Amino acid sequence: MSLNRILVADDEESMRWVLSKALRKKGFTVDLARDGEEALRQIQAGDYDLAILDIKMPGITGLDLLDRVRELKSDLLVVIMTAEASMKNAVEAMKRGAYDYITKPFDLDIIDAIIEKVSKARELTAQMSILREEIKERYLLEKTIVGNSVAMREVYKTIGKVAPSDITVLIQGESGTGKELIARAIHFNSKRIGKPFIALNCAAIPKELLESELFGFEKGAFTGAVERKLGKFEQANGGTLFLDEIGDMPLDLQAKILRVLQEKEVTRTGGSQNIAVDVRIVAATNQNLEEQVRQKQFREDLYYRLNVVPLQLVPLRERKEDIPLLVDYFLGKTCTELEVPIKKCAPDTMNLLAAYDWPGNVRELENTIKRAVILSSDPLLTPADFPGLHIQHKGGPTAADELSLEALVDMKLRASLTNLDKMESGDIYNLVLKQVERPLIRFVLEKTRSNQVKAAEILGINRNTLRKKIQELAIDIRKD
Numbered sequence: 385m386s387l388n389r390i391l392v393a394d395d396e397e398s399m400r401w402v403l404s405k406a407l408r409k410k411g412f413t414v415d416l417a418r419d420g421e422e423a424l425r426q427i428q429a430g431d432y433d434l435a436i437l438d439i440k441m442p443g444i445t446g447l448d449l450l451d452r453v454r455e456l457k458s459d460l461l462v463v464i465m466t467a468e469a470s471m472k473n474a475v476e477a478m479k480r481g482a483y484d485y486i487t488k489p490f491d492l493d494i495i496d497a498i499i500e501k502v503s504k505a506r507e508l509t510a511q512m513s514i515l516r517e518e519i520k521e522r523y524l525l526e527k528t529i530v531g532n533s534v535a536m537r538e539v540y541k542t543i544g545k546v547a548p549s550d551i552t553v554l555i556q557g558e559s560g561t562g563k564e565l566i567a568r569a570i571h572f573n574s575k576r577i578g579k580p581f582i583a584l585n586c587a588a589i590p591k592e593l594l595e596s597e598l599f600g601f602e603k604g605a606f607t608g609a610v611e612r613k614l615g616k617f618e619q620a621n622g623g624t625l626f627l628d629e630i631g632d633m634p635l636d637l638q639a640k641i642l643r644v645l646q647e648k649e650v651t652r653t654g655g656s657q658n659i660a661v662d663v664r665i666v667a668a669t670n671q672n673l674e675e676q677v678r679q680k681q682f683r684e685d686l687y688y689r690l691n692v693v694p695l696q697l698v699p700l701r702e703r704k705e706d707i708p709l710l711v712d713y714f715l716g717k718t719c720t721e722l723e724v725p726i727k728k729c730a731p732d733t734m735n736l737l738a739a740y741d742w743p744g745n746v747r748e749l750e751n752t753i754k755r756a757v758i759l760s761s762d763p764l765l766t767p768a769d770f771p772g773l774h775i776q777h778k779g780g781p782t783a784a785d786e787l788s789l790e791a792l793v794d795m796k797l798r799a800s801l802t803n804l805d806k807m808e809s810g811d812i813y814n815l816v817l818k819q820v821e822r823p824l825i826r827f828v829l830e831k832t833r834s835n836q837v838k839a840a841e842i843l844g845i846n847r848n849t850l851r852k853k854i855q856e857l858a859i860d861i862r863k864d
């Protein structure tokens with residue numbers, strides 16, 4: 385992004401002549417304008433890197449022009465020339481977004497210095513935008529949000545709506561549902577991208593340290609404060625502060641946070657100065673904050689301040705249709721990271737994974753896939769690669785659970801019948817069926833407190849058949 389095309393606007397011919405001569409000698413392409421109107425037309429039509437505008441011109445003045453430039457071409461750097469060395473004009477120009485100002489008459493050295501400064505600034509801007517793109521790309525690569533369920537689509541919509549503004553968002557959801565991921569998505573899709581995203585887990589830091597983590601301290605504020613430390617609010621200045629597990633914030637600190645949100649200022653511990661901070665807050669919790677408000681453990685005023693836009697993340701067990709997508713995503717991600725060929729899940733394995741309740745949500749799923757990829761040497765993952773997943777957590781059997789039961793039986797059978805080719809002909813069919821029948825009947829009898837009429841009804845078999853099976857399989861009937 386080198387400095388190339390320059391526009392000089394001044395109603396004084398001698399000034400136009402001097403400047404254009406000096407700048408052209410340096411190899412720049414220079415266009416000239418005699419007044420504000422002409423300059424505006426040229427700025428609209430041309431692609432300038434720098435505009436040097438006289439503050440006093442007939443018609444549109446340099447300052448008005450500056451306002452128009454900010455609307456039309458916000459990237460164009462503007463240097464304002466003022467006739468009198470009046471502070472007022474200079475301040476006004478800078479306030480309206482001029483890059484710099486020079487007072488007439490000036491030495492050509494001043495122009496050299498300005499040109500050098502502008503060149504450096506443009507280089508820096510170019511580097512920044514490359515960096516910003518890189519950050520965005522890396523973010524997109526590493527921080528993809530996967531999920532196509534109705535619940536997740538609602539989340540995407542909300543992110544889209546809230547990201548561009550500075551609105552405070554409260555993300556609620558169980559542990560591992562992706563609260564931090566969503567907070568990052570809000571930041572990286574906002575105008576604060578390129579500025580810091582700072583995360584603080586309020587539950588992970590001892591209460592007595594939390595205050596200095598948030599607000600920082602001055603040197604000598606307490607024993608051990610050997611030098612000044614910036615708090616998270618100051619570190620996040622210009623960017624986003626993600627306060628995770630906000631429900632664990634002690635009440636006295638809640639009051640201090642509320643003050644920062646209202647005043648937009650922080651005071652370091654041991655300091656007296658108020659430091660202005662411009663920080664967007666995204667908070668998250670896996671607790672029921674409303675309930676905490678009712679129990680007076682969380683300040684109501686802070687709750688309303690944070691909960692401007694609520695964003696609820698649904699547990700994975702309530703959006704199971706996302707599981708296959710997530711499994712494939714984590715398989716791809718893990719294998720790429722480990723530099724091994726991409727592994728796949730067999731259909732029965734996917735059924736097993738989709739049937740499990742995932743109490744640790746996406747985090748548990750991600751770790752489970754990682755573990756399986758590392759431990760298995762086969763390109764196709766089978767139910768045997770997920771030995772921990774056969775216990776359902778709550779609720780009765782569903783269609784999906786039955787599938788997982790089938791997958792489980794399949795796994796067990798394969799494991800116990802490995803020597804089948806060496807087996808003599810026999811009664812395997814009945815033997816295996818008995819092993820399934822016995823626990824099934826035992827379970828239903830247990831649930832019905834050995835009421836055989838009810839058990840037969842639930843099983844969908846005849847009472848006499850049930851009685852015969854109980855004898856045949858030697859099932860103990862316990863009466864209690």
Ligand SMILES: Nc1ncnc2c1ncn2[C@@H]1O[C@H](COP(=O)(O)OP(=O)(O)OP(=O)(O)O)[C@@H](O)[C@H]1O
Nearest residue numbers: 528529530531558559560561562563564565746747
């Ligand atoms: N929808 C998703 N798509 C892809 N990855 C996800 C998704 N949701 C969560 N993850 C991944 O799961 C892991 C846990 O997510 P995250 O840390 O954001 O959860 P959390 O709700 O903040 O958890 P906690 O409450 O325990 O802090 C991360 O590695 C994250 O990248």
